[in-house]
Amino acid sequence: MFSPRARAAGVAAALTLVTAACGAAPGTQRTGQTSPGGVNAATATSAADFGGLDKLVEAAKKEGTLHVIALPPDWANYGEIIEKFQAKYGIKIESETPDASSADEINAVKTRKGQDRAPDVLDLGQSFALSGAGEGLFAPYKVQGFDRIPEGQKEPTGLWVNDYGGYVSIGCDAKKITTCPTSYKDLLKPEYKGKVAMNGNPTKAGSAFAGVYAAALANGGSFDDIQPGIDFFKKLKDAGNYNPVETTPATIEKGETQISIDWDYNNAAYAPQMAGKGIDWKVNVPTDGKYFQMYAQAINKDAPHPAAARLWQEYLYSAEGQNLFLKGFARPVLLPAMTADGTVDKALAGKLPQVEGEPTFPTSRQVDAAKAKLAGGWDAAISG
Amino acid sequence: MVALTGLEPAAPTAPAAPAARARVWRGVVFLLAALYFLVPLGASLWYTLYTPAAGVSFAPYGELLAAEGFARSLLLSLGLAAATIAVVLLLALPAMLAVRLFAPRLRPVMEVLCTLPLVVPPITFVAGLATSLRAGTDVLAPTPFWATIIAVQDPGFPVVLVLAYVVLVLPFVYRSLDAGLRTMDVRTLVEAARNLGASWPYVLLRVVVPNLRPALASASFLTLALVLGEYTVASLLGYQPFAVWIVTVSGSRGQLSVAVSILSLLIIWLLLLAVSTVFGRERKS
């Protein structure tokens, strides 16, 4: 078909192309980077392994970069945390796909194993942290304040540690709505027709799932029984109050989602943002359904920048880091400990949405069962 | 008013009425289409421009154009688009020609193959792709192809994205080329050229392609638009071409995030217009 010369040229070109990107994998396993003291950062389980926090800082600065994923700037004040970390240590942070989900983070770790693009640290929902630890994706690391973190909020060897959390709350546009709802019962009132939205749908978005769980608690259910929550939202939909749009700053500004069920730190973070647009956004933790959940931090076992990853952990669990979470209206895991020893920023703590009583937590088995029930029953309830 | 005597031939008036009617009909169609497509665009545009506090302002748009990474991500997307267009046309055109001319029995196979990527949601495709890359990296570790699989995922120019985009765009390119090949009588033209002694490359380049110009252009525009607007595959694989970058940079600020999508629509449209005028699409007479 083609002249012999053309054919030969084509073959030569193809061979060049192929051999240009050829080469077997480096034979040995990734041994990890060793700092001048001969410490293997990838297997260090605490700052002591480095020879002290200063040596850790040194090793991290040598690496120079940190790769994070799924950290939106206005989620628990991560924007400022990233900025302050970069300024303090001079380590450049590459923040990838801020709106990625926990499942995306786990997939990124699995798919990019051995590549420089892999994420170093992860901020995951509780169940994902548990399953990821079970799959051996994380590296154990105990931050300096590890012992002050309450027992149920961490994995004993430090594979994952809770960092901050919040209550399910009801945000409300006080200018467009005369009386803001303060409980789940309120939401059923006819004056809220077409106005009650969530941050996505409960089979996909963590805060929406929490919203249904809290609704269950408010309507006679329990951690074992999420069905009353599903029934509540069915009632909400039948009353015409449910708005299926996923709340975003744009939809709030446009006036579409005037009431939004979301984590209290998200709703509270909207308030100053919306004030500039002339919207008075109020946050209320529902009096009848209180559900509190925390997110967890983990270090990728094959992190391309292991020392920087560990320094990030140290920063987040230092008083400075935890107070920055507080500034984002999230409740940091060390809040009780910091309130006791006075390192907490009292002004910021005072700005948190008011809640009474102490939270109780479901076991992971209860949560898994609830999720399965939701996956099976939500569609039928809401689309019927 | 001059009265009709009835002696005027009917023919001259007959073409005028249908033509006028056709014009009115076209006008109605355009008006409805304009309403349907432009009103939502306008509503969102108004939202990005107007704040009760600050009045009308073009600030979001200026912010986007000045943001860091605009040129880098746009150039990356353009490069990916160019590569995708080249690869997909090089693969699809000879295949379709060959099937049409020599192996009509392969036609259903082609149809199915070229519609399959359409019904696999991008999320599933990426899930499969990611699993394959993972397994491939493990399996190929001792072979020379390991570096190839890593190079293909290089963030500087991710060839893996080009490969994925070629698959995603194949259904549309196939339809375009199919419609184009249908309107030109390929068989006769090719036979005539071959009988006159033309070699296959000559036939391909100088007989088929010029006649297919509108279809090729249409296919290229579709590819360009798809690659520039593609978000899911690129973000799940962890790259930052234009569409992913604009979502990252707009963060969660309402007006900015809507403004970036409008601006990206505008940019892509202008690019397509530029390409189309430069390459001068001929109107079939």
Next chain:
Amino acid sequence: MSRPRSSGRSGGWLGALPLLVFFALVFGVPAVALVAGAFTAQGRPSLDNLALSLRGGYLTALLGSVKLSAVVALSGAVLGTFLAHAVVTSRFRLLREAVLTASGVLANFGGVPLAFFWIATLGNSGVVSGPAGLPSGALYTFWGLAVVYLYFSIPLMVLVMAPALDGLRPQWREAAANSGATAWHYWRYVALPVLAPAMLGGVVLLFGSAFSAYATANAMVGTVVPLVTLKIAAALTGDVLIGYENIALALSLDMIVVAGLVMAVYLPLQRRTSRWLH
């Protein structure tokens, strides 16, 4: 020198080979991974996922998707053909260029921005909803979503039909008019049969495109309209479900089977309508 005809058959395979190899590698391998995952439950080969995926909520979602895609494909095809015809027969070259390139852009438009466009227009606080007196939540229904999906379906159809309509030679119209045919006759007996194969192809394209869309529905109607892609997305990427990945892969397999059924109807129709053209 013309080559002997016997090279014709092999020429067909040879020409198609690069595409087939490429497809096998870049689509086939992920597809195999997909099938393998779909048939695995708890680490063992099993048909459980497939069985589950065809029951209860999943089945409703699959049927809902099929219904929505069919409605969007058929209405988009008709409306798109009208628009394409108007564009192609217009006298202003600039208008034609502008509309065709705009169609290229809009055919790939979707996701959250598209949802916002329509929330801003027909949502509960939309600019048009008030004056038009729309009942609350009218956009967040099956038909509302169909209207939104047309936003990328009509441009796609325009792009498919424009080259085909270009192929309608004006001489045919004149010949028909001279033989005394009305416009209706021309369309029914001359133009539509010529356009039929392209139209059918367009319908299939629109169906597939609407079938696999998800981000717009996710941002706008959540699960109020049951769609299979929402279920797949919730299982594969999200903050709630863990361990449902294989069911998602089984659902994707179901989607491919549905596509196969559509093709099984489309291919013979295609052959029939284009038979006389060759």
